[in-house]
Amino acid sequence: MNDIDDAGETARRLDRTHVFHSWSAQGDLAPMVVDHGRGTEVWDAGGRRYLDFSSQLVNLNVGHQHPRVVAAIQAQAGELATIAPAHAVRVRGEAARRISERAPEGFHKVFFTNGGADANENAIRMARLHTGRDKVLSAYRSYHGNTGAAVVATGDWRRVPNEYARGHVHFFGPYLYRSDFWATTPEQETERALHHLQRVIEAEGPGSIAAVLLETVVGTGGVLVPPPGYLAGVRALTERYGITLVLDEVMAGFGRTGSWFALEHHDVRPDLITFAKGVNSGYVPVGGVLLSDEIAATFEDRVFPGGLTYSGHPLAMASIVATLDAMAEEGIVENAARIGAQVLGPGLAALAEKHLVVGEVRGVGVFWALELVADRTTREPLAAPAVGALTTDLTRRGLLPFVAENRVHVVPPCVVTDAEVHEALEVYDAALTQIEKELH
Ligand code: PLP
Numbered sequence: 001m002n003d004i005d006d007a008g009e010t011a012r013r014l015d016r017t018h019v020f021h022s023w024s025a026q027g028d029l030a031p032m033v034v035d036h037g038r039g040t041e042v043w044d045a046g047g048r049r050y051l052d053f054s055s056q057l058v059n060l061n062v063g064h065q066h067p068r069v070v071a072a073i074q075a076q077a078g079e080l081a082t083i084a085p086a087h088a089v090r091v092r093g094e095a096a097r098r099i100s101e102r103a104p105e106g107f108h109k110v111f112f113t114n115g116g117a118d119a120n121e122n123a124i125r126m127a128r129l130h131t132g133r134d135k136v137l138s139a140y141r142s143y144h145g146n147t148g149a150a151v152v153a154t155g156d157w158r159r160v161p162n163e164y165a166r167g168h169v170h171f172f173g174p175y176l177y178r179s180d181f182w183a184t185t186p187e188q189e190t191e192r193a194l195h196h197l198q199r200v201i202e203a204e205g206p207g208s209i210a211a212v213l214l215e216t217v218v219g220t221g222g223v224l225v226p227p228p229g230y231l232a233g234v235r236a237l238t239e240r241y242g243i244t245l246v247l248d249e250v251m252a253g254f255g256r257t258g259s260w261f262a263l264e265h266h267d268v269r270p271d272l273i274t275f276a277k278g279v280n281s282g283y284v285p286v287g288g289v290l291l292s293d294e295i296a297a298t299f300e301d302r303v304f305p306g307g308l309t310y311s312g313h314p315l316a317m318a319s320i321v322a323t324l325d326a327m328a329e330e331g332i333v334e335n336a337a338r339i340g341a342q343v344l345g346p347g348l349a350a351l352a353e354k355h356l357v358v359g360e361v362r363g364v365g366v367f368w369a370l371e372l373v374a375d376r377t378t379r380e381p382l383a384a385p386a387v388g389a390l391t392t393d394l395t396r397r398g399l400l401p402f403v404a405e406n407r408v409h410v411v412p413p414c415v416v417t418d419a420e421v422h423e424a425l426e427v428y429d430a431a432l433t434q435i436e437k438e439l440h
Contacts (some may be wrong), residue, residue: 008045037064040403054402059277063413072322085311095320102260112312116250116276117145127211127244139173141221186227193341204318206241216262219251223369231266246356254278258337286316334412340365368410381406
């Protein structure tokens with residue numbers, strides 16, 4: 001821990017006394033006191049610089065303090081700081097238009113929410129009303145947010161059963177490294193995962209299923225890029241049975257995979273797309289649902305029973321307009337694609353060659369995971385204490401990591417430079433060398 005100044009000490013004391021933190025036991029917390037950030041860099045209250053290879057919660061696609069986005073929020077605050085969703089305001093229309101222009105053909109309407117969870121919540125409600133059916137199928141390895149229906153659609157340890165659990169059914173998606181289908185090739189994994197999903201649909205009764213809800217690329221659950229043909233196969237199944245396909249692009253969307261939407265890599269057109277995070281890099285909380293024209297038509301002469309006080313908040317809208325314009329004009333999505341293919345991907349593959357503790361490297365764009373193992377042959381996951389030691393060491397060496405279970409997710413902002421990637425690769429290399437020394 002660095003020495004921190006008086007302002008930093010005050011921040012720490014206030015946090016410990018008054019702030020109730022998420023997903024944590026409150027007693028053993030010692031959060032870093034952050035002073036400021038710029039681009040891929042963050043400084044703590046002691047003046048120490050870090051490379052932010054977490055993008056916070058994988059939301060900071062344009063990096064910290066992008067000047068155009070900050071200026072747009074300031075300008076909007078001076079003009080119209082808040083307005084109810086029922087009014088028409090130009091900035092909201094401009095934001096919605098820019099989002100729909102990035103979507104596949106036939107997506108013209110956007111329903112704005114406060115974040116990703118309530119985007120999924122509302123998408124589920126739309127699918128249920130559109131189909132007149134009840135059940136929602138989602139993957140075991142998934143995270144869809146922490147509100148009533150979104151958290152029961154979630155498939156990991158956070159799936160806290162609650163009163164919304166009715167109608168939620170889970171299935172296994174593809175994950176070749178730890179295949180649930182005894183597959184050894186991507187083709188087998190696709191074929192068997194689709195067969196499994198078809199059996200689940202048949203067993204549940206296709207006429208009772210409103211939606212299949214899927215992350216286009218599973219994010220927190222392991223950066224699982226679907227094998228070729230899987231999403232197209234899911235689309236074919238959902239079409240056959242009249243089921244709404246909802247793709248959750250909350251983490252994968254807006255540049256993270258090196259394209260505007262991750263679905264572009266898979267040639268698939270869903271019925272609903274949910275988004276948040278990268279759409280404005282989280283400068284103001286916002287999320288939303290993109291509706292296909294078919295689903296939007298359901299609500300032409302029928303009320304959609306959903307709405308939020310801050311839906312389409314002008315500060316969020318201004319930040320979306322500025323973010324998407326900056327991303328387009330500054331080639332930020334292209335940068336993510338190039339860095340992934342030419343610098344970060346090959347660099348991580350070289351680390352896997354060198355370090356036995358890395359079982360698999362996978363990813364695309366600026367969305368990667370190193371899956372850590374105690375034994376490469378058995379693929380036994382690296383134990384929590386070792387992962388914890390590695391996390392501490394990475395931070396000590398000046399890198400903010402994103403760690404989930406036995407994985408280090410390598411998820412810098414889309415604006416990351418070649419030099420920053422090379423610097424980070426050296427840090428990962430040194431920390432992996434250290435943990436291997438400690439293990440043997
Ligand atoms: N969906 C996905 C794929 C996510 O990764 C997350 C958050 O990490 C969410 C939904 C929930 O978003 P929020 O935390 O903004 O509610």
